[in-house]
Amino acid sequence: MMRPAKFMTRRMPAPWQVEDIPGGYCVVDAAGQRLAYVYSLDEKELAAAGHQRLTKDEARRVASNIAKLPELLGERQEEHQMNAERKDAEESVKKMLDAVPAGGTCEHDLEALTDLFGGAARARLQTLANECACTAEFDDKANKIIFKKGKG
Secondary structure, eight states: OOOOGGGOOOOOOSOOEEEEETTEEEEEOTTOOEEEEEEOBOHHHHHHTTSOSOBHHHHHHHHHHHHTHHHHHHHHHHHHHHHHHHHHHHHHHHHHHHTSOTTOEEEEEHHHHHHHHGGGHHHHHHHHHHHTTEEEEEETTTTEEEEEEOOO
């Protein structure tokens, strides 16, 4: 049963670590809170249990993967944030280009746009210009991009 969000405010600070405990492993957060237990049997006990349990090595790998969750989720959150910022930047560029009158030009600092769009900035800016009936010329000496809108 899922609890309402208001009950899920408790934090489990990273980094999470794996502790060896009798019979398995425990995943513990940076505050010392025990988050998960992964139980195992040694080779002798495993045969008697009918191979229905995790080996010590399997339990260690499961616990290690659980301990990586904050890092993995943090990377996804950062990627999502970057995508949102990139989308906002694209919308800003489109608005800027839509405001350029037919036959007019618009200049922008290339470095700032490159920071927003990353490594493929030039190709993405060229595509955005084409979508708005503009051309894009790159002036590397002045570190600018010049957008030109065709005559209507």
